[in-house]
Amino acid sequence: MTHFPHLHWVWWSWNLVYDLRYMLAFEFMRDLFEAGTMIAIVSGVVSYLVVLRRSSFAAHALGHVGFSGAAGAVLFAVNPFYGLLAFTTVSGTGIAVLGKNASHRDVEIGTVLAFMLGLGLLFLGLYQGYATEAYSILFGQVVGISPAQVAYTFEASVPVLVALALVFRQLVFASLDEEVAEAKGMPTMLLGVVFMLTLAVAISIAVTVIGVLLVFALTVTPAAIAVRLTKRPLYSVLLSVGVALTATWVGSFVAFYEDYATSFFIVTIVFAIYIVVRSIPLLRRLVRWVDGRARSFASSVAPPLRRLSGRVSGRSRSEPSPDVLRGVPAAGRPAAPERPAPASTDPDGA
Amino acid sequence: MSPEVVRGDHLDVAYRGTPVWRDANFGIGRGEFVAVIGPNGAGKTTLFRLLLGLVRPERGSLRVFGEEPRRGNPKIGYVPQTHVVDRETNVEAEQLVRLGFSGHRWRPNLTPRSWRAERATTDEALGAVGGLELAKKPLGAMSGGELQRIFLAEAIVAGPEMLLLDEPLANLDLRRARELVELVHGLVQARNVTTLLVAHDINPLIRCLDKVVYIANGRVATGPPAEVLTTRSLSQLYGVPVEVLRDSRGNLVIVGGEDSHPDPAA
Numbered sequence: 001m002t003h004f005p006h007l008h009w010v011w012w013s014w015n016l017v018y019d020l021r022y023m024l025a026f027e028f029m030r031d032l033f034e035a036g037t038m039i040a041i042v043s044g045v046v047s048y049l050v051v052l053r054r055s056s057f058a059a060h061a062l063g064h065v066g067f068s069g070a071a072g073a074v075l076f077a078v079n080p081f082y083g084l085l086a087f088t089t090v091s092g093t094g095i096a097v098l099g100k101n102a103s104h105r106d107v108e109i110g111t112v113l114a115f116m117l118g119l120g121l122l123f124l125g126l127y128q129g130y131a132t133e134a135y136s137i138l139f140g141q142v143v144g145i146s147p148a149q150v151a152y153t154f155e156a157s158v159p160v161l162v163a164l165a166l167v168f169r170q171l172v173f174a175s176l177d178e179e180v181a182e183a184k185g186m187p188t189m190l191l192g193v194v195f196m197l198t199l200a201v202a203i204s205i206a207v208t209v210i211g212v213l214l215v216f217a218l219t220v221t222p223a224a225i226a227v228r229l230t231k232r233p234l235y236s237v238l239l240s241v242g243v244a245l246t247a248t249w250v251g252s253f254v255a256f257y258e259d260y261a262t263s264f265f266i267v268t269i270v271f272a273i274y275i276v277v278r279s280i281p282l283l284r285r286l287v288r289w290v291d292g293r294a295r296s297f298a299s300s301v302a303p304p305l306r307r308l309s310g311r312v313s314g315r316s317r318s319e320p321s322p323d324v325l326r327g328v329p330a331a332g333r334p335a336a337p338e339r340p341a342p343a344s345t346d347p348d349g350a
Numbered sequence: 351m352s353p354e355v356v357r358g359d360h361l362d363v364a365y366r367g368t369p370v371w372r373d374a375n376f377g378i379g380r381g382e383f384v385a386v387i388g389p390n391g392a393g394k395t396t397l398f399r400l401l402l403g404l405v406r407p408e409r410g411s412l413r414v415f416g417e418e419p420r421r422g423n424p425k426i427g428y429v430p431q432t433h434v435v436d437r438e439t440n441v442e443a444e445q446l447v448r449l450g451f452s453g454h455r456w457r458p459n460l461t462p463r464s465w466r467a468e469r470a471t472t473d474e475a476l477g478a479v480g481g482l483e484l485a486k487k488p489l490g491a492m493s494g495g496e497l498q499r500i501f502l503a504e505a506i507v508a509g510p511e512m513l514l515l516d517e518p519l520a521n522l523d524l525r526r527a528r529e530l531v532e533l534v535h536g537l538v539q540a541r542n543v544t545t546l547l548v549a550h551d552i553n554p555l556i557r558c559l560d561k562v563v564y565i566a567n568g569r570v571a572t573g574p575p576a577e578v579l580t581t582r583s584l585s586q587l588y589g590v591p592v593e594v595l596r597d598s599r600g601n602l603v604i605v606g607g608e609d610s611h612p613d614p615a616a
Contacts, residue, residue, distance in 0.1 A: 052441075054434075166458075173453030176439070176446060179430035180504070183402045184454040185422015231442040231488045 012257050023256045031145045032209070032262075035153040036248040039206045039218065042157045044241030045164055046202040047223035048233070049195055053175040056220045057106055058095055058196070061113040062203050063215040065091045068120030070137045070207070075127045080137060081152055084204040091116065092196030097189065140211035140263035153205045160201045163194060171195055172233050209248070210263040217267040218244055225270075225277050243273055355380050355512060355544050356401065361410035361570075363396055370396050374410075374570035376563060380511075381542040383535060385555045385575075388565035394548045395431065397565065398514045401546075402428060415511070422454075427510030429501045431517040431548075435489045443492070443500045444485040447472045450504030475507035476500075478540075479533060495526040499533065506537065513537075513545040519554060527554040534558075552579065553601045579604075 013019055023029050050059050066084040073083025091112055099105030124134055164171075174181040174191045182188045199219065206218050226239035251266035258265070356378040363370045370393035378384055386394045399405045400412060403419040412418075415425055435446075451471055452459060459468065476482050479499040489497065498518045505513055515534065519527040531547075535558040538545045549555060552562070552575070562578045564571045564587060571578050571587045578584075579602055584592040592606040 169449065169453055169458075170456070173449040176434060176441065176449065177504070178434055179432065180428055180450070181454060183404065183421065183426070183428045183430075185420075186454050227440045231440045231445075231486075233441065233445060 019257065020253065023253065027147075028145065029252070029256060031147055031150045032252050033249065035145050035150045035205075036209055036252055037245065038153050038157045039202075039209055040244035040248040041241050042160055042198075043202045043206050043218040044222050044244035045161070045168075045237050046198050047219050047221070047244070048226065048237045048240050049171055049175065049223075050199065050220050051223040051227055052172065052233075053195065055195075055199070056216070057109055058092075059199060059203070059219045060216055061095075061109045062088045062092055062196075062200055063207065063212045063219075064113055064120075065116040066200075066203055066207055066215075067137055067212040068116045068123065070212075071120045071123035071127070071134060074133050074137075075123045080133070081149070081204060081208065084207055085156070085201065087116065088200035088204050089197055092200040093193055096192040096196040136211070137207065138211050138213050140207075140209055140214065140261060145208060149208050153208070156201050156205050160198045164198055167191065167194060168233075168237075210266055214263050214267050217247070217270045221270045221274055222247075225274050228277050228280070243270065247273070353380050354378065355415055357411075357413045359411050361400075361412060362408040363393065363400060363405070364408050365393070365396055365405070369408075369568065371565060371568045371570050376570060376572035378544060378546070378561065380544055381538065382544055382560040383538045383558055384544075384546045384561040384563060385552060385559050386546055386548045386563045386565065387550070387552050392565040392567075394565055395516055397563070398428070398516055398546070398548070401512075401514060402426060424508060425511040427505030427508060427513045427543075429498075429505050429513070429515045429518060431520070433497075433501070435497065437490045439490040440488045441490075442486050442488055443481065443503075444472060444476070446489060446500060447475055447503045447507050451475075451507045471507055472503075475503040478506060478537060479503045494521045495530060498522070498530055502534070502537075506541070506543070511543055513543055515545065515547045517548050517550070519547075519549050519551070524554065531555050531558060556600065556602065 013022075024033070047059075050056055066088045069083035069085070069087025070080040071083070072087070073080045094112065095105065095109055098108050127133075170181075170186060171191055171194070174186055174188050175195075178188055202219055203215050206215050210218055222240040222243040223236065225243050226236040230236050230239055247266045247269040251269055252262050254265045255262040354377045356376070358374055358376050361374040362372045363374070386397060388394050396405065400407060401414055401419055403414075403421040403423065414423065448468060451468055459465065473482065473485075476485055479502045481496070481499045481503055484492070484496055484500060487496070489500065492500065502513075502515070502518070505515075513534075518530060518534075522530060531554050534545060534547065537543060538558075546563070547555065552559075556575060559575050561572065562575045564578050564584070566584075567588050569587055571583060573583075579594055581592065581594045584594060584604060588606075590606065592604060595603040595605060597603070
């Protein structure tokens with residue numbers, strides 16, 4: 001698949017600054033970066049709530065529901081973004097109202113999802129045009145992003161970020177301890193609807209870059225990475241946004257020079273970070289194991305070495321050479337100074 | 351006698367159309383430590399939902415702090431039986447306690463003074479449950495007893511006058527259960543906070559209790575443990591012969607009650 005068909009002759013100069021400036025000289029790349037930045041911020045924040053509320057299936061379903069909305073919009077010659085937004089917000093509200101705890105409503109979500117995908121298939125069948133439209137909805141934009149898309153990405157993002165800033169703490173509380181929040185008189189269902197609406201918008205804007213099928217990589221995985229690294233909600237959100245931004249920026253940058261889809265690179269980067277983070281405990285155990293082996297090896301080798309060096313230098317065994325003792329515990333050392341010597345060259349100085 | 355903070359008269363309660371218990375009369379005084387005991391499905395949690403204003407009685411009157419029960423009453427701290435927190439919840443305990451203090455408020459706290467106040471109150475609540483060293487520990491990595499202490503801190507951090515604890519002793523071994531009961535009892539005495547604690551087993555509690563609310567067979571019996579937990583009163587409650595046995599250390603065994611408990615749906 002050709003991502004930027006008119007640019008297939010572009011190649012790396014191996015000077016990153018030059019490459020970056022060259023890329024940003026193209027207006028459609030600036031547009032892509034502007035929209036991508038907004039998308040990454042919104043989905044980074046929303047993904048934390050998705051992970052906290054265990055709503056990843058809802059996130060997955062909303063993306064697919066969005067596909068049907070976009071297909072319908074294409075059929076009726078409306079901007080696909082409005083179709084996406086309409087279908088995801090309506091379904092999201094429905095899911096939030098049906099089940100207080102969306103994660104426990106898999107059956108309902110799946111049922112709605114299947115019906116919505118069926119609608120999408122019908123729309124596709126009725127549409128007599130090219131399949132490329134459907135393809136770009138599924139996998140992200142084939143050709144860069146239009147200035148109009150940048151405009152509505154901003155228009156949709158700002159209210160979402162404002163809403164999240166206002167009710168973030170309340171949403172975290174209602175997600176972490178729903179029953180207590182309810183007993184305290186919080187409108188938990190309304191908060192659930194607000195969450196689903198922000199998720200719907202996040203997905204609708206992200207789809208333009210990454211596509212319906214891969215939207216998971218921006219609306220779930222960044223926070224899944226973040227919560228493994230920090231246990232404070234605020235830090236998790238910042239880290240999640242950082243991951244989403246890194247993936248979007250680097251992915252778009254690489255895709256400008258390499259002739260493959262942006263969404264592929266974004267998904268790959270997110271996945272790579274996820275794998276690294278998941279393997280941290282394993283790496284830790286490995287390091288501890290290697291360390292343990294090295295220590296046991298050192299302790300089995302050090303005494304004979306010490307004896308050997310004592311014999312070579314002609315000293316008695318109780319006064320081994322200081323060189324050999326570097327890094328060996330102080331137990332067998334000759335009289336240590338009263339206080340630890342400072343780093344200066346003259347430890348005995350007045 | 352201390353003034354009553356809860357008063358129920360001739361209460362009938364239903365859960366999803368099925369009657370749970372009928373004609374309950376009870377009063378709970380300020381600063382009392384009360385155990386709510388009874389078999390599964392007898393309507394112990396329903397009592398809490400009633401006090402929290404989450405369900406309405408079918409009949410009768412219920413007063414909580416002299417008024418109709420209402421959702422969001424700041425005088426009540428609540429620890430539910432089930433929680434969203436599980437092994438995957440990588441959020442430090444302190445954050446949950448802080449949310450218990452200010453998570454339900456819509457006014458953002460943006461001044462350093464309110465931050466300091468929140469921090470001080472959170473630390474105080476964590477200290478009161480002996481959980482200061484747990485402040486930075488993720489909820490997902492905690493044992494059952496540690497989690498219960500954090501939930502308790504989350505409930506007391508807002509300074510309630512009444513605590514409702516739903517099955518805090520479930521999943522705890524006997525020693526941890528006793529420790530938690532002593533902790534709660536200490537809080538009851540130090541803060542003069544009325545506490546209702548739902549439990550299956552009366553024995554870890556019996557030394558600290560002021561009152562027992564025994565719910566069984568669609569009826570509610572209330573009174574001091576020595577009056578309620580007797581062969582005569584429980585037989586009356588269940589409507590079949592029930593025997594209360596006592597061992598040498600004061601532990602109670604109730605024989606016959608659970609077997610004869612009729613299916614509440616029937």
